[in-house]
Amino acid sequence: MKIFLYALFLLFPLALFARNQQPADTLYLKDISLEKINNEVEFGFASGMNGEYLWQFQDKDSSVFSSQDYIDTHWKKRPSSFTAQEIAAGAITQGAAWFRLYLVADSSNLAQPYVLTFKGTGIAEVYLDGQSICSFGNFSENAPEAYESLTARPAFFAVKTPGLHVLSVRYRNDEALKEKDTWGFSMSVSNPDTFIALMKNNQILISIFLIGTGTLFFTLFFVHFLLFLFYHKEISNLYFALFNLSISILLYLCYYVIHSNRDISYGYANVLILALGCIVVCFSMCAFTTTLFSKRKTVLRIVALLSLLTFVFSIIDIYFNTNLSNYAMPVLLLVSIGYTIIRMIIAIVHKTPGSIILGFGILFCTAFVFSLLLTVIFNGTINLKGPFIIFFILALFSIPVSISSFLAWRSAATNRNLSKQLATVENLSQEKQSILENQKEELEKEVTIRTHEVMQQKKEIEEEKKKSDTLLLNILPQEIAEELKQKGASKAQQYAEVSVLFTDFVNFTQISEQLGVDELVNELNINFTAFDQIMEKYGLEKIKTIGDAYLAVSGLPLVNAQHAQNAVLAALDILDFVSERKQKAPYGLDIRIGINSGALIAGIIGVKKFAYDIWGDTVNIAARMEQNSLPGKVNISAHTFALVKDNFNCTARGKIQAKGKGEMEMYFVNAPNPKI
Known part of the structure; x- marks a missing residue:
């Protein structure tokens, strides 16, 4: 018992590890580490400049606020987020607001890419020296369904001149104002290598931990529920099964929320599952303890009534936009957890058999949660790395492990009694x-x-x-694959309006004669891998590669009104990548690209080694556009030009003879229209 209390005592100094950092009003790019992280595994983006900054703030809206030359000395200086108490006090009115932060760059920072990552929800536009670098949502559609999670994607930027620069953020979230909830965002800065390495590690760790742990808890639910079905008198198995089921559902919900880049409050189902999971955890834990160590059921009935009321209040909150569950849930947590802890301490003091085994996990988890509360009080946030991760995992598993150990101990005691009875039978x-x-x-x-x-x-x-x-x-595309798994077949479909993209390396035959087989395959793999990533970026569906040619289509299987614009943007990105690759590789490959828009048919062909393919005159014309293009150029048809002419600067080539098609109007795409 003394060793157990000493272990609990060691948890509390963890709350003193973190210190408050004073927010800065200027971001110095020279302070950002440019060292690449290869093997570091941790949560968050601690290798960048991460923390609160003092922004210049104005709760009015004007496009001139993004300008580098705008004078904002009369603006308020404050952090980029408002607490619920500030919102309730009327610190922000409805509408968009602006934040401005000064960046200082020296000669070593020029042309060096950096990445901005945000946390929060709402609609936002990010500007650097008046130039837009990223946007979230659409300010013209100010509705909750138009809001996005600001963690959905990062913003990349680079400075071209040394000196002072201005980072401006236009932000709006009327839903948070209506709910009297936290309003605003937080931002961190790091180099791209660090961001990508940590993002990959975080995704792997989160997936393994949440799915693995959720599956473990679900397995415990399944096992103990079967034990209850086999022996109904042991109702504690039922309560423990419900506890494990609710924990596993909450972990799966966390995994879904993280990978969908949405707040946990997004959608009625998420809110209802979260509330129901917390309610079942509280009730099952209290019911389990009461069944084992108390003959009186008064408190258990009170907890059951509170659980029912909290669930009803949660449904009312969803449909009538109230906050009743915000008051009921803390009461339920306080009563259920408080009673469980008190009952466990009483059982340990009275030396009830098995109470120390069961009490260890419950009290250990409670001590850890209390230490986290102290951390939040002293630091305002929780940094999940180092000893915190270890103790978090121990605390998470402490309750199910202790309960399983207790049930195993009691089962062992039962087996010992049976052994004694068998010894008596042996005498007969x-x-x-x-x-x-x-x-x-x-x-x-x-x-x-x-x-x-x-x-x-x-x-x-x-x-x-x-x-x-x-x-x-x-x-196959995901939609086609799902149809094939459900129905066993997939029908070909006709699409009225899509854009087909063809690419072909111009000097591939000559260079292939100079290179070895390994070098040739490696070069194609490097280029086509980059093309695949570009297709995924702009929502294009890769169809196939034929030798050194690459075929993709925009606007299917999901219809997209911006199919032509996305195809042209993807083509321009391909040109940029090939140009950069040509500078790195001594042999260098040139590429020409052709795009055409129109109708076609898409579907699966064959029954063995089947493939998803497209047919139609639109595909043939796209191939002619590529054949009549020039190295380093994107050649588009008149149909595609009519769809993108307002968004891109193009050069008319006039009518050009196309094989099998006669003379056709063709255009070169130069660059996106800067006015758009």
Whole structure:
């Protein structure tokens, strides 16, 4: 018992690790580390400039506020987020507001790319020296469904001149003002290598931890629910099963929220699942403790009533936009957890059998949560790395491990009692006792073997299913793959308006004669991998590669009104990549690109080694556009030009003879229209 109390005492100094940092009113790019992170694994973006800044703030809206020359000395200087208390006090009125932060760059920062990452929800536009570098949502559609999570994508920028620069953010979130909730955002700055490395590591860790832990809790639910079904009198198994089920659902919900880049409050279903999960955790924990260590059910009935009221209030909040559950949930947590802790302490003091085993996990988890509260009080935030991650994992598993250990201990005690009874029977009939023992051993071995076989088969089936799903998605678009899995077949569909993109390396044949097989394949792989990433960036569907040619289409299988614009943007990105690659590789490849818009048919061909393909005159014309293009140029048809002429600067080439098509109007795309 002394060792247990000493372990709990060691948790509290964790709250003193962090210190408050004074916010800065100027961002110095020279302070941002440019060292690439290869093997570091941690949460967050701690390697960049991360923290609160003192922004110049104005709660009015004007396009001149983004200008570098605008004088903002009369603006308020404050952090970029407002607390719920400030919102309730009327610190912000409805409408858009502006934040401005000064950046200082020296000669070492020129042409060096940096990445901005934001946290928050709403509509936002980000400017550097008056030039837009990123936007979230649409200010013309001021509605909750138009709001986006600011963590959805980063903003990349680079400075071209040394000296003082201005970072401006136009922000709006009327929903937060209406709900009297936290309003604003936070920002961090890092170099792209650090951002990409940490983002990859974070995604891997989060996926493994949330899915793995959620699956573990669901397995515990399944096992103890079966135990309850087999023996109804042991109702504590039911309460523990409900506890594990709610924890697993909450972990799966966290995984969904993180990977969908949305707030957990986005959508009625998320809010209802979150509320129901917390309610079941509170009730099941209290019911489990009461069943084991108390004969009186008064407090349990009170907790059950509070749980029902909290659930009803949550539904009312969703449909009538109230905050009743904000008051009911803390009361439920306080009563259920407080009673559980008090009952456990009383059981430990009275030396109730098994209370120390069960109390260790509950009190350890409570001590850890209390230390986190102290951390928030002293620091205002929680940095999840170092010892915090270790103790967080221990605290998360402490309750289910202690409860499982307690149930195993009680089961062992029951087995010991049965052994004593069997010894008594042995005095009556040694022969019968021997038969019973042999049958028991055989049964236990059989159960162990069968359980191992079932678990192994389940694991193998799940692994094979995952492999087949991954392979299918690499061959077909997701929508077509889902249709094929559900119906066993997929019908070809006609699309009225899409854009087809063809690329071809001009000097590929000559260079292939100079390079070895490995170098040639490696060069194609580098280029086509980059093309695949560009297609994913702009929502194009890769169809196939034929030798050194690359075919993709924009606007299917999901219809997209911006298909032509996305195809042209993707083509320009391909030119940029090939140009940069040409500077790095001594042999260098040139590329020409052709785009045409119109109708076509798409579907699956064949029954063996099937592939998703497209047909139609639109595809043939796109190929003619590529054949009549020039190296380093994007050649588009008259149909495509009519769709993108307002968004891009183009050069008319006049009518040019196209093989099999006669004379056709063609245009070169130069660059996006700066006015758009």
